[in-house]
Amino acid sequence: MTQPATQTGKQAPRKQAGDGPPERPAIRTADLRKTYKTSRGDVPAVRGIDLAVGTGEFFGLLGPNGAGKSTTIGMLTTLVVPTGGRAWVAGIDVVADPVGVKRRIGVVTQNNTLDMQLTVAENLEFRSRFFGLGLREAARRAEQLLAAFGLEDRRKAIATDLSGGQAKRLLIARALVHKPDVLFLDEPTAGLDPQTRVNLWDMLRALHDEGQTILLTTHYMEEAEALCDRVAVVDHGEVLASGTIDELKDGAGADTVITVRYEGAVPDGLALRPGLNARPGISKVETEGDQVRVFTRQPDGVLGELVTAGASAGLTVRDAAQLKPSLETVFLNLTGREYRE
């Protein structure tokens, strides 16, 4: 049995863990790869990623900067050509029929790609016309989106004059003009202030609740936790783990992680002291340089034990941290590295 989702703000019925792979994949990749050829040799950005995202799902690619998320989203949106493997969006092969894919996707790129020569309304109207809507239809669609995204007052502003949050809203509105099957968002809240970010989250949840399939990349743990039905944790171009948030926590990272840093290097065997090692619930103890890291399901008393252990070896504690089970602890557990944003 899975625990009920305890994260805040989840409105839609969540997919239960154990549903298995989605039956009607909106996105599917098989051993998808991208290697960039540079003057310094081949640089693998994505090294064989397998994903399956169901229709109506809110899926997250979570990983630090440089993990290969943007390259993956680039391949799915046809602007990056894979060097290996295959990918399908809405059932269409991204390499064989990129135009067919482009018809069915909406993309919010990380950078502000609004047409800076056009007004807010024109950005929506022309995008609608690119997708074959007539003049009148395009104008109506633009009005509908302006109203929905609270941009009516900025209708005639040139796109350069928008604030960061407004620009992001317009980018999302523009990505939705042609009713895409899948909405791609690459780091949608990077660089936004906290309030704008929370507003954007509400907006994305609302879209998802209306049935919009969304794939989002983020390097913010809390963003993935707050929004996504399922997450794939990505680093160095590979999927480390994937599943619902609860599945991930139950699997690799149900542990609380306690890290203690001492004033000096930790001698071998410190962490193996019987007092610590005999405690129930401990799944792993790692020693590295001046720090010891304990993964445990029963964190009570562990910190005290570590302080005592240090004192007996003549070490005082400089710094201690306790992480509750989260994607961050999942990442720590999977990679042995602290999550770098």
Add this chain to the structure above:
Amino acid sequence: MTTATGDRQADADALLSRALGAPGAAAIITDAPEPHPTLMKTFAAMMAREGRVLRRNMIGTFMRTVMQPLLFVFVFTYVLPKIGAAGIFGAGAAAGTTFATVLLPGLMASMLFTQGIMAVTFPLVMEFSWQRTIEDRALAPVPIRVLAIQKIIAGAVQAFIGALIVIPIVLLVHAPGQAPQVNVTNWALLAFILAAGSLLTASLGLLLGTLMDPRKMQMLFAAILLPATMLGCVYYPWSALSSIRWLQVAVLVNPMVYMSEGLRAVLTPQTGHLAMWAILLVLVGGTALLGYLGTKAFTRRVLN
């Protein structure tokens, strides 16, 4: 069941409305028009977008296209003849030919060249740098090469119009007795040479805009626009270079020579000009080659 689903739907609608700040905002998904893009519709919309931008920047566009030929013609065919300094110009032209006669095809070619490159290269360098706004257009439902061709055609239209603007200016602005002697017999050939020249410069503009490092933009003037214009048979007919034989041969690598001489051949044939077969060969062959290279480079740069 239905009630629960209905309630949840109502909740979701309310949330979307609140989140998106408008009543009935759920309609942006449920009530969206069904798009039916076709290549032609998308292409036409992209051209309409260029038109909108040009209209918005009308004053700038007007200044760019009118001021250069206007000042040139004013100084060379009005001021200089008035102060008695015109004799040194037009020396290479046949006796009795006014300088305006030499200048008309030359300035038209100059406009084709500078407008074609400015209209394509400058915006493209911007679109590729900084925020990479090119990605916006690249996501339109057409192959990337269609986007490249659209950029060439939009630039060519601007170059074509720029060249036409020169005509009334040269015809109207001059000192008494300094009017150009225009003698067009083959209008179709004139239109063809203008069109081919426009497409050639716009294709070159696409190639330059794709390959150019934005930090080296000033090189565009120093290394390309200025030499092409000064050595492009704008202010003198090619035949007049016979007294500097090495230069006469060297300028043949400059595509602008073929535009100047091509227009000279159809507008003011009495001045003497390059052989028409050479002109057509370079204009058509150059357009094909640069169009191919530009489109290829552009596609490779957009898709990485």
